[in-house]
Amino acid sequence: MNKDNLKDDKFIQVKNLKKYFKVGNNAILKAVDGVSFNIKRGETLGLVGESGCGKTTCGRTVLGLYGATEGEVLLEGTDIHKLKGKEKKEFTKHAQIIFQDPYASLNPRMTVGDIIAEGIDIHGLYTGQERTERIYNLLELVGLNKEHASRFPHEFSGGQRQRIGIARALAVEPKFIVCDEPISALDVSIQAQVVNLLIELQNKFGLTYLFIAHDLSMVKHISDRVGVMYLGTMVELAASGELYDNPLHPYTKALLSAIPVPDPDVENSRNRIMLEGEVPSPINPKPGCRFVARCKYAKPICSEQRPKFKEIEKEHFVACHLFNDK
Ligand code: SF4
Numbered sequence: 001m002n003k004d005n006l007k008d009d010k011f012i013q014v015k016n017l018k019k020y021f022k023v024g025n026n027a028i029l030k031a032v033d034g035v036s037f038n039i040k041r042g043e044t045l046g047l048v049g050e051s052g053c054g055k056t057t058c059g060r061t062v063l064g065l066y067g068a069t070e071g072e073v074l075l076e077g078t079d080i081h082k083l084k085g086k087e088k089k090e091f092t093k094h095a096q097i098i099f100q101d102p103y104a105s106l107n108p109r110m111t112v113g114d115i116i117a118e119g120i121d122i123h124g125l126y127t128g129q130e131r132t133e134r135i136y137n138l139l140e141l142v143g144l145n146k147e148h149a150s151r152f153p154h155e156f157s158g159g160q161r162q163r164i165g166i167a168r169a170l171a172v173e174p175k176f177i178v179c180d181e182p183i184s185a186l187d188v189s190i191q192a193q194v195v196n197l198l199i200e201l202q203n204k205f206g207l208t209y210l211f212i213a214h215d216l217s218m219v220k221h222i223s224d225r226v227g228v229m230y231l232g233t234m235v236e237l238a239a240s241g242e243l244y245d246n247p248l249h250p251y252t253k254a255l256l257s258a259i260p261v262p263d264p265d266v267e268n269s270r271n272r273i274m275l276e277g278e279v280p281s282p283i284n285p286k287p288g289c290r291f292v293a294r295c296k297y298a299k300p301i302c303s304e305q306r307p308k309f310k311e312i313e314k315e316h317f318v319a320c321h322l323f324n325d326k
Contacts, residue, residue, distance in 0.1 A: 017061060017070075018035075032054045040208070040224075048214060058212075058229065064083070096176075098178070102165050103161065112153065113149030116167045163194070226240050228249065248322075250322075258272060
């Protein structure tokens with residue numbers, strides 16, 4: 001697929017999405033707190049941030065696995081949180097997820113063939129020999145072979161299990177896949193293979209991905225655009241190259257400065273931005289910028305008002321009071 005001319009930039013629209021969880025009597029955990037972004041058809045949007053920043057909750061709410069507290073998620077104009085019955089079931093055919101942990105996400109008592117065919121069976125897509133052929137095709141598509149269909153998950157390595165998870169997601173021919181940290185649990189040597197497989201499948205089927213990760217270097221490799229989350233909010237969003245070459249938000253700058261450089265001379269001489277202070281709790285957060293306690297540029301307004309998420313340069317959005325006048 002030619003990505004130079006990504007059209008339909010409103011394939012997925014996430015508008016002011018919030019997902020809160022009640023914890024205790026008067027406490028609200030604001031895991032996702034007013035996040036907005038679009039995903040273009042056929043692109044990969046990377047979503048990064050430290051653990052606990054809300055990126056996984058965001059991905060699951062975009063997919064409808066969690067109900068939204070507020071806001072909308074539109075897939076081709078339809079709000080997926082308003083779907084019911086048959087329409088909701090139909091939506092699950094179009095939107096799938098690949099989970100982080102290939103060990104926990106596969107039922108150990110089911111054969112690989114039956115795991116892959118779960119979606120096929122739910123939607124009644126194929127039966128008998130056609131079902132078997134479809135399973136074989138999917139196994140080959142992800143670099144496994146048909147002999148693997150009768151085996152059980154424990155007989156496979158981590159990378160192979162993730163391939164099974166990918167085959168399961170592809171079985172219903174989805175348009176959109178949330179890849180929820182699909183490589184975090186894998187050996188570094190295997191990570192690139194799985195990422196390359198995802199890219200190959202995207203090119204083949206025109207898939208759209210929301211790729212969630214905390215490893216910024218791998219996100220750069222796969223993503224067309226990248227969004228950075230901090231404590232339930234989106235702080236910056238830009239084309240992948242632009243974000244890595246010209247980060248604007250103090251938090252993004254700190255995250256990028258922590259990526260090791262393979263050249264030892266460069267690595268030894270470069271300046272790392274150390275994040276000061278603790279990550280605050282997402283439970284009953286204070287007003288103002290969520291990053292204020294760790295930001296060396298903080299000014300009084302930062303503790304009082306939450307910065308707006310604004311387009312500062314073409315398709316480069318940032319939420320920071322340093323850019324209020326731009
Ligand atoms: Fe720092 Fe203020 Fe910008 Fe937040 S809004 S990142 S505290 S300068």
